[in-house]
Structure formats: structure tokens, C-alpha cells
Amino acid sequence: GAVVSQHPSWVICKSGTSVKIECRSLDFQATTMFWYRQFPKQSLMLMATSNEGSKATYEQGVEKDKFLINHASLTLSTLTVTSAHPEDSSFYICSAREPQRGREQYFGPGTRLTVT
Amino acid sequence: KQEVTQIPAALSVPEGENLVLNCSFTDSAIYNLQWFRQDPGKGLTSLLLIQSSQREQTSGRLNASLDKSSGRSTLYIAASQPGDSATYLCAVWDNDMRFGAGTRLTVKP
Numbered sequence: 001g002a003v004v005s006q007h008p009s010w011v012i013c014k015s016g017t018s019v020k021i022e023c024r025s026l027d028f029q030a031t032t033m034f035w036y037r038q039f040p041k042q043s044l045m046l047m048a049t050s051n052e053g054s055k056a057t058y059e060q061g062v063e064k065d066k067f068l069i070n071h072a073s074l075t076l077s078t079l080t081v082t083s084a085h086p087e088d089s090s091f092y093i094c095s096a097r098e099p100q101r102g103r104e105q106y107f108g109p110g111t112r113l114t115v116t
Numbered sequence: 117k118q119e120v121t122q123i124p125a126a127l128s129v130p131e132g133e134n135l136v137l138n139c140s141f142t143d144s145a146i147y148n149l150q151w152f153r154q155d156p157g158k159g160l161t162s163l164l165l166i167q168s169s170q171r172e173q174t175s176g177r178l179n180a181s182l183d184k185s186s187g188r189s190t191l192y193i194a195a196s197q198p199g200d201s202a203t204y205l206c207a208v209w210d211n212d213m214r215f216g217a218g219t220r221l222t223v224k225p
Contacts, residue, residue, distance in 0.1 A: 006159075034212075034213070041220075042217060043120075043205065043215040043216055043217040043218055044160075044205070044207075044215045045215075046212055046213070046214075049212070091157075093159055093160070095213075103147055103148070103209060104148075104165065105213055107152075107159050107160040107162075108159055109158065109159035110157075110158065110159040112157065
């Protein structure tokens, strides 16, 4: 149990375009989902926390108008990178938490974004 | 703000060696501490979760300890194997989850 999927697993897009990444909890209801970014050989950095049905809370330094997060259902959160630039190329990982399971986060497999 | 540091950043050992990975954190007011494994280009695999009231957890050849008062945790890997080669991440839970930069482990056959 507690499986989280991400789609796509990798994506290549041109500079200036937007790309959407999906995060799904497959066998539980995730009231809270988290989005992380990981640059090569660096650790995961929390970008934002989203609660179902409400606006996401962004970490300091993360542009909310550039990284749009929607958590419209208990099993799906989306991250849209708008007007992507090469510096947005990174590994994006989501995680999900279900209240009944405590504070533990369950991680998705990640999405590799390359902006050319 | 919580800061998590992992030492060493990289480690290369011959197969069969026992090894210790270190993790330190600045704020001892944590809920739990968790060790993950990450293979290149992949997501995270949870290895061990130590609750704040616990001192250690064991799973197979892995043993993780936690000393909240000193802000330290260690991951001990016994009889290392080439399949253990990966990046090992330490993460502490306070209001959020904060990760260290990881230790890249290479176990040579």
C-alpha cells in the first residue's frame, strides 16, 4: 500500500513552453502533497506544500506564478512549470501524506524535466 | 531553520566492508528521522524510520541510530555489497521534511 505515481517520468520541452507534471496517490487519499526539486548531485529541496482544496504554500524563493500547483482531488496534484527555461531543468519529486498514516510521506518515482 | 548535513559526501569501499554514514541536524526538536536510498535518476526508497522516542532501528544489514540531544544519526551498513551502491539520504521531520545532500556510496566488487 501507499503507492504514489508520477507522470510523465521524463519530459523534454522547449524554452518558453509550459509543462505539467502529475502526482497521484494510487491506493490512499492524500490530503497533503509535497513537491520537491532536486538538481544533480544535490539534495531534495521542498518547493511547496499543497492541501486538497486549498492554495499551495510555497517555500521562500519559489515563484508561485511560475510553478503552479493544483490539488483539486484527494488523489491528484499537478505541478505546472510555466514559461520553462533551461535553468528549470531538474528532477521533480512529489510525495503524499494521508492523515490516518501519520506524518510519513510516500514518495513518487520522480519526473526528469529537460528544457532545451 | 533546520539544516541537515551528511558526511562524507562520497565514499568508495571494497565489497565486504562494514561502513558508517553520518547525518547531523541543527534543531533537535524533530518528530522522526528517516534514511532513504536513491539510485541514479530514480525516486526514493525508504530504508529506516526512527521515531523521536527511539534510539535505533534495524533492518537486515542496516542499522540506524539516533541521538537527538547531539543532533546526530548514523547509518551502519554491514558486509557491504556492490548492490548497495547508491546515494543515501538522511531526512529529518519537523514541520516539514528536510533532507541532507546525501552520501554517494560505491561498493567495488
